[in-house]
Amino acid sequence: MTGRPTPATPPAATPRLVLKGISKVYPTVVANDQVDLAVQAGEIRAVLGENGAGKSTLMKIIYGVTRPSAGQIWWEGEAVEVENPAHARSLGIGMVFQHFSLFETLTVVENVALALPGKPALDALARRITAVSERYGLPVDPRRPIHALSVGERQRVEIIRCLLQNPRLLIMDEPTSVLTPQAVRKLFETLRQLAAEGCAILYISHKLDEIQELCHAATVLRGGKVTGECIPAQETPASMARLMIGKDLPHCEHGAAKTDGELRLRLAGLSHASDDPFGTDLKDIHLDVRAGEIVGIAGVSGNGQQELLRAISGEEPLSEKFPVQICGVEAGRLSPGQRRKLGLAFVPEERLGRGAVPGMALADNALLTAAHSQHMVAGGFLRFGRARDFAQRCIEAFNVKCGGPGAAAKSLSGGNLQKFIVGREILQVPKLLVCAQPTWGVDVGAAAFIRQALIDLRDRGCAVLVISEELDELFEICDRIAVIAKGRLSPTRPASETTVEDIGVWMSGLWPGAEASEPQPPTTRAESPNA
Amino acid sequence: MLELEARAEPSRLMSWASPLLAVVLMLAGGMLVFSALGKDPAEGFRVFFINPVKDLYAVSELLLKATPLMLCAIGLAIGFRANVWNIGAEGQFMLGAVAATGVALHFEGSESGLLLPAMIVAGAAGGAAWAAIPALLRTRFNANEILVSLMLVYVAQLFVSWLVFGPWKDPDGFNFPQTKMFGEAALMPMVLEGTRLHLGFLIALAALVAGYAFMNRSYAGFRMRVAGEAADAARYAGFSAHRMIWVGLLLGGAAAGLAGMGEVAGPMGQLTDKIGSGYGFAAIIVAFVGRLNAFGILLASLLMALLYIGGEQAQQYLNLPSSISMVFQGMLLFFLLGSDVFIHYRLRLRRRAAPGR
Numbered sequence: 050m051t052g053r054p055t056p057a058t059p060p061a062a063t064p065r066l067v068l069k070g071i072s073k074v075y076p077t078v079v080a081n082d083q084v085d086l087a088v089q090a091g092e093i094r095a096v097l098g099e100n101g102a103g104k105s106t107l108m109k110i111i112y113g114v115t116r117p118s119a120g121q122i123w124w125e126g127e128a129v130e131v132e133n134p135a136h137a138r139s140l141g142i143g144m145v146f147q148h149f150s151l152f153e154t155l156t157v158v159e160n161v162a163l164a165l166p167g168k169p170a171l172d173a174l175a176r177r178i179t180a181v182s183e184r185y186g187l188p189v190d191p192r193r194p195i196h197a198l199s200v201g202e203r204q205r206v207e208i209i210r211c212l213l214q215n216p217r218l219l220i221m222d223e224p225t226s227v228l229t230p231q232a233v234r235k236l237f238e239t240l241r242q243l244a245a246e247g248c249a250i251l252y253i254s255h256k257l258d259e260i261q262e263l264c265h266a267a268t269v270l271r272g273g274k275v276t277g278e279c280i281p282a283q284e285t286p287a288s289m290a291r292l293m294i295g296k297d298l299p300h301c302e303h304g305a306a307k308t309d310g311e312l313r314l315r316l317a318g319l320s321h322a323s324d325d326p327f328g329t330d331l332k333d334i335h336l337d338v339r340a341g342e343i344v345g346i347a348g349v350s351g352n353g354q355q356e357l358l359r360a361i362s363g364e365e366p367l368s369e370k371f372p373v374q375i376c377g378v379e380a381g382r383l384s385p386g387q388r389r390k391l392g393l394a395f396v397p398e399e400r401l402g403r404g405a406v407p408g409m410a411l412a413d414n415a416l417l418t419a420a421h422s423q424h425m426v427a428g429g430f431l432r433f434g435r436a437r438d439f440a441q442r443c444i445e446a447f448n449v450k451c452g453g454p455g456a457a458a459k460s461l462s463g464g465n466l467q468k469f470i471v472g473r474e475i476l477q478v479p480k481l482l483v484c485a486q487p488t489w490g491v492d493v494g495a496a497a498f499i500r501q502a503l504i505d506l507r508d509r510g511c512a513v514l515v516i517s518e519e520l521d522e523l524f525e526i527c528d529r530i531a532v533i534a535k536g537r538l539s540p541t542r543p544a545s546e547t548t549v550e551d552i553g554v555w556m557s558g559l560w561p562g563a564e565a566s567e568p569q570p571p572t573t574r575a576e577s578p579n580a
Numbered sequence: 581m582l583e584l585e586a587r588a589e590p591s592r593l594m595s596w597a598s599p600l601l602a603v604v605l606m607l608a609g610g611m612l613v614f615s616a617l618g619k620d621p622a623e624g625f626r627v628f629f630i631n632p633v634k635d636l637y638a639v640s641e642l643l644l645k646a647t648p649l650m651l652c653a654i655g656l657a658i659g660f661r662a663n664v665w666n667i668g669a670e671g672q673f674m675l676g677a678v679a680a681t682g683v684a685l686h687f688e689g690s691e692s693g694l695l696l697p698a699m700i701v702a703g704a705a706g707g708a709a710w711a712a713i714p715a716l717l718r719t720r721f722n723a724n725e726i727l728v729s730l731m732l733v734y735v736a737q738l739f740v741s742w743l744v745f746g747p748w749k750d751p752d753g754f755n756f757p758q759t760k761m762f763g764e765a766a767l768m769p770m771v772l773e774g775t776r777l778h779l780g781f782l783i784a785l786a787a788l789v790a791g792y793a794f795m796n797r798s799y800a801g802f803r804m805r806v807a808g809e810a811a812d813a814a815r816y817a818g819f820s821a822h823r824m825i826w827v828g829l830l831l832g833g834a835a836a837g838l839a840g841m842g843e844v845a846g847p848m849g850q851l852t853d854k855i856g857s858g859y860g861f862a863a864i865i866v867a868f869v870g871r872l873n874a875f876g877i878l879l880a881s882l883l884m885a886l887l888y889i890g891g892e893q894a895q896q897y898l899n900l901p902s903s904i905s906m907v908f909q910g911m912l913l914f915f916l917l918g919s920d921v922f923i924h925y926r927l928r929l930r931r932r933a934a935p936g937r
Contacts (some may be wrong), residue, residue, distance in 0.1 A: 076587070299634040317715045364815050385818030395816070409805075416802060426799045460589065 063126040065090045065218055065249040066111065071120035080106035081117070082273040088218070093240060093250040095260040095281060097293055098270035099492035101462050104253045107270070108220050111251075112144045113137040125178050138164070143216030145207045145224055153196040157189060161210045181209050184239075187232070202351045208236075221245065222253045230520060230553040232349075237263050253276030255293070255493055257286040269293055286460035294494055303504055306528035310340030313392075313481040313512035314361070316538075319372035321360055329353035331360065334372075334538040338481065343503060343513040344541060345527030347520055347552050353536040354516050355398070358485050360513075362395045364386045376480055389418065392480030394420070396471055396487065400463065404470045411451065414458050415440040415473055420557065422477045439476070440469075447472035448498065464495035471499050481512045488522060498528050520549050533556035584925040593924055598919035599876070603883065605915040610908060621899055627897045628890035628908075638718055638889075640775035644847060645885035648673070650784040652863030653881060654701035654791035655835025657872040659828030661795060662804035663811075666829055668714065668729030669836040670860025673735035676837025677844045678740060679706025681759060681851040683842075684766040685748060694745035695765045699845055700783075700838065707837015708830045710736065715829040719822045725829065733860070741853045748851065758852040768846045780842030785878075787835060792874035794831075804828065836860055862888075865913055884909070 064087040073081040081103045088094045090203035098104045109115045111122070113131035122129055131137050133293055137144070151160050158175045162168070175191035182189050187205040195203060204224065211219060221240070225233045238265065244250055250316035254260055260267055261281045269277045270294040277292045291297060319334040331353055338344045348354060359365035361373060363385035375391045385395075395418075397403045405414045415436050420426050425435045447468040451461050458466060467488070474482060487503065488496035504526055507513050516533075517523050523530055529541040532555040539560040542551075554560075591873035607625070614624030632642050652669045657664045666672075680703040687695055713732060717723035744757040753760070795801040807814040807824045814821065839859060844851050866884050870876030891905025 076585075138864070363814070363818065384820070385816065387818070389818065397816055402810045403816045406806055406813045408809055413802070416799075417806065417813060420799060429799055430793075430797050431799055431802060453641045457589070 063245035063434075064088060064093075064123075067123040068107075068121075068123050068194060070363075071107065071110060071117045071122070073103075073110060073115065074118045079216060079273050081110070084120070084270070084273070086268050086275070086276055088249045088251055090247050090249050091244050092215075092266060093244050093252055093264045095264035095267035096251055096253045096270065097255065097257075097260060097267050099255060099290065099294055099493070099494070100464055102270040102293075104270055105222060106273075108144065108222060108251065108253060111137070111218075112220060118465050122440050135166075138214060138216075139166070141217035142220065143211035143214050143218070144220040144222070145204070145211050146222055149203045149207055151195045151203055151206060154194065156192055156194050157206050158191040160195060160206060161213060164210050166387060166537070167216070177213060178209055181212050193327055197325060198351065198425075207416055212239075216248060218249045218251065220251045220253070223255075224252075225254070225256065230549055231557075233259070257281075257289050257293075260289070261286065270310060271295060290493065294492075303526065304508065306343070306507065307341030310512065312337055313340050314338040314483075314514060315374040316361075317372055317374060319357075319360060319367075321356065321365070321367060321372075323356050324365075325347070329356055329536045331356050332536045336538060336541070338405065338512045338514050340480070340510050340512045341507060342528045343515060343526055345523035345530045345544070346514070346516045346533050346538070347523050347530060347556060348516075348518070348533035349556055350518055352534050354485070354533060356536070357538075358395075358397070358483065358516060361395070361483055362372050362397075386421075390421065394418070394474035394477055394479035394482045396467075396482070396484040398489065399486040400466045400470060401459060403460040408457055410455045410457055411444070411449075411461075411469060412437045412440040412454040414469070415443065415454075417473075419473055439473075439549070443469055443472035443476055446476060447502070464491040467491050468495055468499060471502060475502060475506055479511060481514070482506060483514045483516075485516045486519075486550070487515060487517065488519070489517075496522075520552060523552075524549065532556050532560065583928055584921070585928045586592075587924055587926055591926075594758070594919075594923045595871065598923060599871070599880070599917045602869075602912060602915035605919070606908060606911045609911045609915070613879035613907060617900065619900070622817075624894070627745070627893050628884065631893045631897075632886050632889040636772075637775055640772050640777040642882065642885050642889055643781055644775075644777050645888050646881040647781045647784045647842060647846075648859040649863050649866050649881040649884050650877060651780075651787055651842070652836045652860050653866035653877045654784075654787050654874060655832040655872060656863055657867045657870070657874075657877060658791060658801070658804065659793060659832045660808075660867060660872055661801075661807040662824045662828050663708030664825055664832075665726045666711060666714070666729050666832045667726050667864065668731075668733050668860070669832060669863055670856055670858065671733035672710045672836035673840040673843075673860045674733075674736040674740050674832040674856050675710040676703040676707035676840030677851055677855050678736075678743065678840075679703055679837065680841035681748070681762075681844050684762045687766075688760070689751060691763075691765050693765070696768070696845070699766060699841055703837045703841025704834040705837065706744070707840060708834040710837070711829040711833025712826075715826050716824050718829075729829075733856075734808070737856055739917060740851070740855055744851060744853050746764060750850075756852075759850045761850050762845060766845060766850060768842065776847050778842070778846040780839075780846050783838065783842065787838070788874045788878055791877075800827065836863075849886060862909070865909060869916055870914065883912075887912070 066088050068084060068086040071081055071084045078083045085108055096104050096107065106115065110117045111131065113136050127163050150525060158171050158178060161178060162171060162174055178191040189202055189205045189207055189209065208224060225236065227473055240250055244431055256548060264281050267279050267281050269279065271293060279289065279292065281289065287297065316334050316336040319331055321331045324329050329352060336355055336358065360367060363383055366384065367373065367381035370381040373381045375388055375393050380391060382387050401407045406417065412433065413436065416431065419439055420501040423435060423439050425432050437454045443449065444451060444454065449469045449472065461469065471487065484503065487499050491499065500522065503513055503515065515523065515527060524544055527544045530547060530552060532539040532542050534554055534556060535558050539555050610628065611621040611625065624725035632638055647831045652673060656666055656669055680699040683699045683702045710732060714725040714728035717728050718725045744759060748759045750758055750760045768780055771777050771779060771782060803814065803819040804824055804827065806817065807819060807821065840855065843855060862884055866877060866880045887905050887908045891902065891908065894900040894904050895902050
C-alpha cells in the first residue's frame with residue numbers, strides 16, 4: 050500500500066476483500082509470489098499486467114477455482130477459504146472469465162441457470178436475461194446454443210450471467226476486447242453505476258487507456274509479483290507501461306502506403322449462405338486489396354468475420370469460382386492448399402487446434418502450411434531436417450520464446466505461439482497475407498512486434514488483409530479500413546481520413562448507402578449508437 | 581492422503597512403462613485366478629506362459645498366431661491415428677479370405693507361380709472393397725463408420741456361410757461346410773521347415789515396417805496424424821477430411837484382407853465357416869496396447885498370441901475353461917487403461933491443512 054490519499058476512492062472502513070501473501074506454485078512455474086491486494090466497497094481497482102503475469106491465476110484463487118499454495122484471504126473482514134466457485138458466488142463474488150466457461154451444447158439460458166442456485170424457471174430467466182442484455186447493450190438471444198455463438202457473443206453471455214447475480218465483488222477479466230467503442234462506453238457506465246451502488250470491481254486488463262478512464266486504483270503485476278500500486282489518473286500510459294513490462298512501450302513505424310500496387314485479392318460480389326443455422330450469411334461483398342497496402346476489416350464479432358475468413362482461406366469452398374480472386378486467379382472453388390500455392394498465407398483466429406496442432410512439435414507445425422513452399426516433402430516422404438530448420442528460422446526471426454523446434458505447440462504461451470504462426474506464414478514470403486485477430490490475448494510487447502512485422506511485410510510489397518475487433522490496432526497499422534456488419538461489408542475509407550467514432554457508428558451497420566441496399570426501418574436496429 | 585495431480589506434460593516414460601506395468605499386473609491377477617480355481621499358480625504360470633515358448637515349434641506356432649493380429653492391427657492403427665474408427669476388421673478379414681479363395685478355386689489345378697501373388701492381391705482388394713462400403717457411406721451420407729463397419733462383420737459372416745454351405749461346398753467333403761483343399765500352388769510357402777510358419781509372417785513384418793514408414797515418415801501419414809489430433813488444423817492446412825477417411829479405411833481393410841488370405845492359404849488350406857476367429861476384434865486391443873505404433877504392435881501381437889495359445893494349453897493341461905484366455909485379455913486391457921492414467925497424472929502424498937489455521 051502506498052498510503053497516498055486516493056480521492057477517487059470512496060472511504061470505507063473494512064475493505065471488501067483483502068489478500069495477504071498469496072502464492073500459487075505449479076509443478077513448472079510460480080504463478081503468484083507473495084501477492085498482497087485489497088479492494089474497497091465501491092472501488093474499481095485495476096489489476097494490470099502482461100499475459101502470464103499471474104493476473105488470471107490470482108483471480109481464479111479469489112473465485113475459488115484454484116487453491117493458493119500459501120497466503121490468506123479476508124472477505125469483508127473475515128478470514129475465509131474459498132472452497133469453489135459456488136462458495137464464491139454465495140459470498141457475493143462474480144467473475145467474467147477471459148477464457149469462457151460455458152457448456153457448448155447448452156443454450157444461453159441453460160448456461161446461466163447452471164450458475165444460479167436452485168432450479169430457476171427457464172422462461173422467467175430468459176426474460177431477465179433479455180432485460181439485462183438490453184439494459185447494458187449486450188444483445189444476445191437466450192435460446193441460442195453456445196456453440197453457435199461467436200467469441201464476442203459468448204463473452205456477452207458471461208457478462209450477463211454475472212450481472213444477474215447482483216454481485217458485491219465483480220471480477221472482469223479483459224472484458225472489452227470484443228466490444229464496439231460505444232459498447233465499451235456503455236459497459237463503463239454500467240460498471241461505474243455498479244461501483245456507485247457499492248459493488249467492488251476488480252478490472253483485469255492490459256489496456257492502459259481504459260484503465261486510466263475507468264479505474265480508481267491499480268495494482269501492477271509482473272512475473273507473479275506485485276511491482277507497484279498507482280492511481281491511474283495521476284499516471285501516464287507510458288509510466289504504467291514501465292511498471293507493467295519493466296521497460297518503455299514499443300511503437301510501430303508506419304510509413305505511407307503504395308496505392309498503385311498490383312491487385313492481389315478481389316472479392317467480387319461474394320455471397321454465401323452459412324451452413325450453421327446461427328451463422329451469418331455473407332451478402333454481396335466487394336473488396337480489393339493491392340500489393341503494398343494493409344486493409345483492415347473492423348466489426349463486432351459474429352457479424353460474418355468467421356464466414357468471410359473461411360471463404361477467403363478456402364476452408365469453406367464456394368460453389369462458384371469468380372467471387373474470390375487471388376492474384377488474378379478465380380479461386381472460389383479451390384482448396385486451402387491450392388490457394389496457398391497462388392501465394393495466399395493465412396493466420397487464423399484460433400491458435401491452438403487450428404493454426405497449430407497442440408500436441409505436435411513446432412517443427413511438425415511448420416509442416417502444416419509450409420510443407421510445399423519450403424520443399425519439406427520429397428517423393429511423398431518428409432524431410433525433417435528442413436522442417437526443423439524452417440521452425441528454427443521462425444523462432445529466431447520472430448523472437449519466439451520456447452524450448453526449440455522440438456517444443457510442443459501447447460507448451461508455448463499464447464503470444465509466443467502467435468509469433469510462431471505469424472512467422473511461419475510471413476517467412477514463406479506470401480503475396481497476400483490474411484490475418485485474423487493478430488494480437489488477441491497477446492501481451493503488449495508481442496503485439497507491437499507482430500504489428501510491426503505486418504507493416505514490414507507490407508513495405509516489402511505484400512498485400513495484407515487484417516480482420517480485427519480491436520479498433521486501436523486497426524488504426525495503428527491499416528492504410529484503409531472497412532467494416533463488416535450483419536454479413537455486409539462497408540466501403541473502405543483511408544484510415545487517415547476517418548476516426549474511431551465514425552467506424553464505431555459503421556460497426557452497427559449504418560454507413561452511407563447501407564440503407565439503400567437493404568431498406569429497413571431504423572427502429573428495428575438493435576443497438577443504434579446514436580440513441 | 582493420496583491424490584492424483586495433473587502432470588505438466590504427459591510422461592514419455594509412463595507411456596512406454598504403462599503397457600509393461602499392465603502385463604505385470606495381469607500376471608499377478610492371473611496367479612490369483614489360478615489360486616482361486618484351486619490350481620497351483622506356479623504350474624499355471626508354466627503352462628500358460630512358458631509352454632508356448634518352450635521350443636522352436638512352440639515359438640513358430642506363437643508367431644503363426646501373431647501374424648494375422650499384426651497385419652490387422654497395423655492397418656487399424658493407421659486409421660485410428662486419424663480418428664477413423666474401423667471396428668470391422670473382422671469382416672474385412674473374412675472378405676479377404678473369400679476373395680483369395682475365389683481365385684484359388686477358379687484356377688483350381690493351376691501350377692502357375694502367379695497364382696499365389698494373384699491371391700495376395702485379391703485378398704487385399706477384397707478386404708479393401710469391404711472397407712470401402714463404410715468409407716463411401718461416411719463420405720457421401722455422413723453415416724457413422726463405427727456402426728457400418730461393425731454391422732458389415734455380420735454380413736460378411738453370413739456371406740461366408742452361404743458360400744461354404746452353398747456354391748463353394750466341397751462335393752467330396754461329406755457335406756461339411758468347407759471348400760475343397762487348395763492346390764500346392766495356392767498355398768503359402770513355409771519359412772521354417774517342419775513348422776506351419778508361412779510366408780504371411782514375413783509379409784506381416786514387412787507391413788509393420790511399411791506402416792511405420794507411412795505413419796512416421798510420409799507426408800500422407802503426417803496429414804492423417806494432424807486430422808486425428810486437430811480436425812480444424814487439418815482443415816486449415818487444406819488436408820481433405822474425405823481423403824483421410826478413404827485412406828484410413830482402405831489401408832485397414834487391405835491389411836485385414838491380407839491377413840484373411842494368409843489364413844486360408846496358410847494353416848487352413850481351405851475356406852470354412854469358422855474362418856472368422858476373432859482376430860479382427862483382438863487386433864483392436866493389440867493396436868491400442870501397442871500405442872498405435874509399429875514396434876509396439878509387434879510386441880503386443882506377440883503377447884496377445886501368447887494369451888491365445890496359453891489359454892489353449894490351460895484347457896488341455898489344467899482343465900480350465902476356454903474362456904480363461906478371454907479373462908486374461910480382459911485383465912490386460914483393464915490394467916492398461918488403469919496404468920494409462922499415470923501418463924497424464926502422478927500420485928502425490930498430500931498433507932492436510934497448512935499450519936496456523
